[in-house]
Amino acid sequence: MASPWNKVPPALLSFLLLFLWLPNPSASQQEPCQTCRDLASNFLKGLERTQRENFGGGNTAWEEEKLAKYANSETRLLEVLEGVCATSDFACNQLLEQSEDHVEQWWFHEQQQHPDFFQWLCMDAQKLCCSPGTYGPDCHTCPGGAQKPCSGYGQCDGDGTRGGTGLCMCQTGYGGPFCSECGDGYYEAARNDSHLVCAECYRACGRCSGPEDSSCLRCKRGWMLHDRRCIDIDECGTEMAHCRANQFCVNTEGSYECRDCAKACIGCMGAGPSRCKKCNKGYQRDGVKCLDVDECAGEVEEPVCTGANEACENTDGGYRCICAEGYVRKDGICEEDKPPDAPEKGFFDDITDDEVVVLQQMFFGAIICALATLAAKGDMVFTAIFIGAVAAMAGYWLSERSDRVLDGFIKGR
Numbered sequence: 001m002a003s004p005w006n007k008v009p010p011a012l013l014s015f016l017l018l019f020l021w022l023p024n025p026s027a028s029q030q031e032p033c034q035t036c037r038d039l040a041s042n043f044l045k046g047l048e049r050t051q052r053e054n055f056g057g058g059n060t061a062w063e064e065e066k067l068a069k070y071a072n073s074e075t076r077l078l079e080v081l082e083g084v085c086a087t088s089d090f091a092c093n094q095l096l097e098q099s100e101d102h103v104e105q106w107w108f109h110e111q112q113q114h115p116d117f118f119q120w121l122c123m124d125a126q127k128l129c130c131s132p133g134t135y136g137p138d139c140h141t142c143p144g145g146a147q148k149p150c151s152g153y154g155q156c157d158g159d160g161t162r163g164g165t166g167l168c169m170c171q172t173g174y175g176g177p178f179c180s181e182c183g184d185g186y187y188e189a190a191r192n193d194s195h196l197v198c199a200e201c202y203r204a205c206g207r208c209s210g211p212e213d214s215s216c217l218r219c220k221r222g223w224m225l226h227d228r229r230c231i232d233i234d235e236c237g238t239e240m241a242h243c244r245a246n247q248f249c250v251n252t253e254g255s256y257e258c259r260d261c262a263k264a265c266i267g268c269m270g271a272g273p274s275r276c277k278k279c280n281k282g283y284q285r286d287g288v289k290c291l292d293v294d295e296c297a298g299e300v301e302e303p304v305c306t307g308a309n310e311a312c313e314n315t316d317g318g319y320r321c322i323c324a325e326g327y328v329r330k331d332g333i334c335e336e337d338k339p340p341d342a343p344e345k346g347f348f349d350d351i352t353d354d355e356v357v358v359l360q361q362m363f364f365g366a367i368i369c370a371l372a373t374l375a376a377k378g379d380m381v382f383t384a385i386f387i388g389a390v391a392a393m394a395g396y397w398l399s400e401r402s403d404r405v406l407d408g409f410i411k412g413r
């Protein structure tokens, strides 16, 4: 037979195979029997789809004959096979390739004797599946029999496949290796040859003879049977309860809880500061309660907080040294909390004293230059003023202050 792959050029085929080799998470994990089951199911769908098709159409006698020919033709088989596997389903395509000869064999020779294609291919030919009610490599019978695996109240692991453990996973309410009994907390409400009805016991009963609270035969963990009733065990008074050192035990229905003691306690018998065994550091007993000690109470006579401008603040179980009002902590020290004063800065505020001196000299220099210019024009009055100014400048230079300035200039400032 011409396989559907024969039409594909080899280069394209290898490319296609390479593409199909890429991991396909949906198909790679599938159980082999299920792959075959899907393949067989798609094959049958293909047969249905092509049932009314033929080479042409119509219903004349000649065409009826043609239809009969088509029904078992290679053309129809190829058409069916084309739709069996999705292109991306590697497992299906691989299985189809492996099964090619078998499928052909069935199509042309075995159809009549073996009408069940799934059984023929997946169970008999490929040995990927077992018949229903059997499991494992050798198709063992499931517990409870192949007719009614797990008594009809559970799932036999690996049922119908060549895998699985064959163990029964029972439905809720059913139990035992064959799911033929009622499970924990359930009783037989009805039973006949074919059916078992299990109903739930009264809440804490592990085993019971009926639905009533007084029909308990065994109790669940944390409960105690008394007069066919289950009563809660108070674990807190017994060895059964295990709570940590600074916790106390609270009984609950069927169990117990451990809760943390109050902050005021070292060990406790219950919730709150009045159930302390011992008072915690920073607390002292006042009657029955452990109350917070106000460490700041003696602050006036004997200061607790000794830092400058500090104040004491009492807290639950301790105290804190904070900065007194109007002070804030900066680098660990309480400093006066002044809002940073930001006066408007004048243009000359950034100018240093030395620069002022230089500016003064430039100012005087400019005046002397101006006077010198006017004096050069021959104006007697300005000449006199110029000479006076030079004399005044000379006096100025000789003063102590100008000595210092000169010093500065000599040093290269």
Ligand SMILES: *[C@@H]1O[C@H](CO)[C@@H](O)[C@H](O)[C@H]1NC(C)=O
Pocket (backbone or CB within 6 Å): 190, 191, 192, 193, 194, 195, 197
């Ligand atoms: C067994 O019980 C079920 C439900 O309780 C009932 O449907 C069925 O007919 C009974 N079968 C026989 C054989 O009594």
